Amino acid sequence: MSTFDFKTITNPGVLNLGVFPARREPDFSKIIKLDANESLLGPSSMVAQRIKQTIDETNYYPDAGALDLKDALASHLDVAPEQLTLGNGSNDILDIIARVFAGPGDDVVFSQYGFIVYRMASEAVNANPVMVPAKAWGNDLDGMLAAITDKTKIIFLANPNNPTGTWCEKPALEAFLSKVPEHIIVVLDEAYTEYSTDGVLPNGLNYLRDHANLIVTRTFSKAYGLAALRVGFAAASAELTNLLNRVRQPFNVNRLALTGAVAALEDQAHLAETVELTAKGMAQWIEGVNELGLGYIPSRGNFICVDVGDALLVTGALAEQNIFVCPLANYGMPAYVRITIGCKEDNAKVLKALKGLVGS
Numbered sequence: 001m002s003t004f005d006f007k008t009i010t011n012p013g014v015l016n017l018g019v020f021p022a023r024r025e026p027d028f029s030k031i032i033k034l035d036a037n038e039s040l041l042g043p044s045s046m047v048a049q050r051i052k053q054t055i056d057e058t059n060y061y062p063d064a065g066a067l068d069l070k071d072a073l074a075s076h077l078d079v080a081p082e083q084l085t086l087g088n089g090s091n092d093i094l095d096i097i098a099r100v101f102a103g104p105g106d107d108v109v110f111s112q113y114g115f116i117v118y119r120m121a122s123e124a125v126n127a128n129p130v131m132v133p134a135k136a137w138g139n140d141l142d143g144m145l146a147a148i149t150d151k152t153k154i155i156f157l158a159n160p161n162n163p164t165g166t167w168c169e170k171p172a173l174e175a176f177l178s179k180v181p182e183h184i185i186v187v188l189d190e191a192y193t194e195y196s197t198d199g200v201l202p203n204g205l206n207y208l209r210d211h212a213n214l215i216v217t218r219t220f221s222k223a224y225g226l227a228a229l230r231v232g233f234a235a236a237s238a239e240l241t242n243l244l245n246r247v248r249q250p251f252n253v254n255r256l257a258l259t260g261a262v263a264a265l266e267d268q269a270h271l272a273e274t275v276e277l278t279a280k281g282m283a284q285w286i287e288g289v290n291e292l293g294l295g296y297i298p299s300r301g302n303f304i305c306v307d308v309g310d311a312l313l314v315t316g317a318l319a320e321q322n323i324f325v326c327p328l329a330n331y332g333m334p335a336y337v338r339i340t341i342g343c344k345e346d347n348a349k350v351l352k353a354l355k356g357l358v359g360s
């Protein structure tokens with residue numbers, strides 16, 4: 001047995017990372033799962049139908065160019081297919097971006113409480129993660145601009161952000177984009193953008209024309225209800241897209257996922273229903289936590305962060321009742337749990353359970 005310490009040859013950034021915790025999956029019919037910002041309605045029935053038609057073709061590799069899905073996305077979003085990069089979830093895209101543009105000694109800027117993958121993607125390529133202190137839990141855009149150095153390669157910005165649900169509005173984003181030097185890549189992560197329909201959130205795609213350094217990422221995991229299939233995408237200039245696709249594994253999105261995503265995109269009525277129910281659920285949660293006298297962070301995601309005092313304790317006690325929520329200690333928010341907005345009945349059950357644990 002070798003006594004060689006493989007950590008001595010491991011990329012230093014990797015040593016700073018932990019392993020994503022493994023947990024045996026519970027029986028979903030027996031639990032209330034509000035810990036991963038998944039859709040309260042699940043996918044459109046058209047997704048399963050379309051996947052069934054494809055299931056016997058699993059001996060064939062998927063379409064490496066994802067041409068059908070790109071065409072569907074291009075016409076839905078009014079961008080050119082040449083501007084799209086498909087990912088095995090948008091997580092894959094974030095990783096690809098880090099690999100394409102950052103390396104040892106480079107700075108990658110993101111916000112305190114920013115989505116954890118920004119740090120993971122940066123560390124994995126031995127870049128320096130530069131975490132900018134948050135402002136009212138959200139992105140401090142001026143602070144992020146001030147953090148730019150001649151080593152900065154990428155700025156990651158989620159709008160709205162996970163886990164906080166905080167967001168920035170059009171004037172602030174536009175001012176920010178106009179001030180970032182053109183050689184620095186700005187990643188605008190819009191994983192939850194479909195949940196906002198009132199025009200308050202900027203649509204990142206509108207800025208692609210004027211900002212050649214911008215990459216907008218989105219996903220089918222959230223409002224479209226396809227988290228298990230793993231499909232996300234980036235929209236950017238054709239030039240940046242070409243660079244991203246040099247690193248993307250040719251078959252990174254599987255055949256069932258490609259066909260399922262096309263079906264999901266076609267069923268916009270299902271998306272609208274999901275968004276409407278989520279908005280109602282959010283109102284139910286705000287009313288509920290106000291009644292309990294608990295603090296919360298206003299959110300434009302399909303989730304809400306609630307101040308429960310000792311989040312690990314409360315998460316554990318809820319788990320004993322088969323209710324799963326996400327404690328935020330690893331984000332440096334030990335008092336907060338992030339709760340995905342569920343269906344009306346589940347929200348009511350979880351609020352009742354919370355009342356038993358922390359209600360005033």
Ligand SMILES: Cc1ncc(COP(=O)(O)O)c(C=O)c1O
Pocket residue numbers: 036037088089090091092115158160161162189191218219220221227230231232
């Ligand atoms: C802000 C944000 N970006 C990206 C992702 C990645 O999602 P996926 O890889 O499922 O597309 C998530 C998932 O939780 C997220 O919250």
